[in-house]
Amino acid sequence: MSETTHHASGRDWPGLAAAAFCLGLALYVLKLTQAYTTFGAVFPRTVAYVMIIAAVILIARVLAGMPRTPVTPIQSLWRPLALVGVGALWATLIGWAGFFPASVVGFICAGLLARFEPWTLPDLARFLAIAVLIPSIGYALFAFALKVPFD
């Protein structure tokens, strides 16, 4: 991956959104822990209070003009989003079609998303062969050598 990062540009709105999410989560934790015993609640409540303080400070700093934290730039946003979809499809297919078929489908979809150059026919054929071979090896290793039950 490239080392280049976004340099600070404008206020840290993503940081503000994350802080707001943490603030909401901490308040929800405080609400949930009202039903817990003293020992069950003491740690989550302490953490929630720390979260509230940290989130409020972060929000205040962003509003005061804190710049964005530099992050690795994304050149193609749809690909990671599509890969999240592939992960969800993979997890769904495992329960519906079984581990091995789901892994082959997931492997192919993820491989297609990771390619930026145009496909040639030999490349595609090689990729499809490997897409069946590698999950087969992985499945065999876990199911037969490591005795992991796949049912």
Place this chain on the structure above:
Amino acid sequence: MFEYLFQALTPINLMLAVVGVIAGVTIGGMPGLTATMAVAVLTPLTFTMPADSALIALAAIYMGAIYGGCYAAILANTPGTPSSIATTFDGYPMAKRGDGQMALSLATIASVTGGFLSVMALLLLAPPLAKVALAFGPPEYFWLAVLGLTLVASLSKGTLMKGLLGACLGLLISFTGSAVIGGDMRFTFNQPALVGGVDIIVALIGIFCIPVILDLVSSPDPHLEVNTGTKKGLRLGEAFGHVWREKVNLLKSSGIGTLVGALPAAGGSVASLIAYSEARRSARNSDEYGKGAPGGIIASESANNGTVGGGFIPTLVLGIPGTPPDAIILGALLVHGIRIGPDLFTEHSAVVYTFIFGLAIATLIMLPIGLFMGRYAFKAFVAIPKTMLVPGILLMTVLGTYAIHSSYADVVMMLALGVIAWILSRAGFAPAPIVLGVVLGAIAEQGFVQAWLIGSAEDNLLGMYFGRPISLVIISLIVLGLFYPLIMKRFKKKLMVIDNE
């Protein structure tokens, strides 16, 4: 004593050490497959062997697996085993900037040194160290976890508040499931899969690995830089130079690893995090930690391999396993008819000392094997196109996560945590503080609550937390860790003013 050394050097024991290390490194290098799993899966193969050979094979697998975790940590930012969490902090930045092979060389040298020193401690200092381990009670575990949590300050990229919020999220994840005392079902949302809590490895794979995969597909750039010219290859001379300059760090981290390994239930992840924290605190170049500092890799890797020898101290002396693989090896000893206890070193001295020498030899063998495997692992990793790398890593994460409890729910949880960690990473939240919270949350809570109960029963609550010698040492380290950078900053400012005058 020398007859046991020669017994450990027989061809069959040497071969078992070599095969054990290779098997361990291979399994440990795969995210999701832990040292415990490696030892557990291969234990039945040793039942027909003589007791000393069986122990050497199992210990070699264990040592190899703990070391092997550094491969995935350095090359893919995914700890192969939880013990390698702290290796990702500097290993992956080094690999990204083109120093991946040297990072692997550093990890190998540090692992071998840490492992070897811990075996020497097992050989020479086992009884007194076992006494120290027994003196650790709930308050000491609580303070130890707090000491680890002070790392948040150094792991926060951007702003401390983001690191603090990340650690809090990790702590909340670690509280999921049944409470230690009281049995409250916390944050389970009536989902049976959450009753047992979120497994550390599931969280580890999701939080570290999924964001890396998502970043890989977001850009056509190569996944790792490759140095050319003189800055290529294993750069052993340079690596040994770094290790020599970091010799105090190496010795201190190996000691921390050995001591933490001797504490039941602490383990390699806690050892490497505490060693990393201490190395960063005492380093002159502490600003470089987290950006690819060799000292960070040396601290983490020497400490996690140090837990192997350390873990055998209470196992062999007291029959209390220091780490989960020790418990399995303890079981294997019982299968071989060897009763554990204070008399072990006299009644079964031949088996015990042959095993300790065998473990020392296996650790030394790890140096050439590790350097050889590291060289080819790096080359293969760099040569694999993204079209294969992305689905390959994704497959390993799914398989590895599923294999922990044979649970599909774990796979879903891993993917969900990974996506959340990726979204947070886009907002400048580093994954390391989140994982720190996940790893240390349960230890801190259990220690705190148990200490509270004991302190209340003894009517000495303050004394329970602040009146025990080991607790006071750890509290001093926490205070030192938090305020040392500020004190140094003031001291440097004063020096500059004096210089200017």
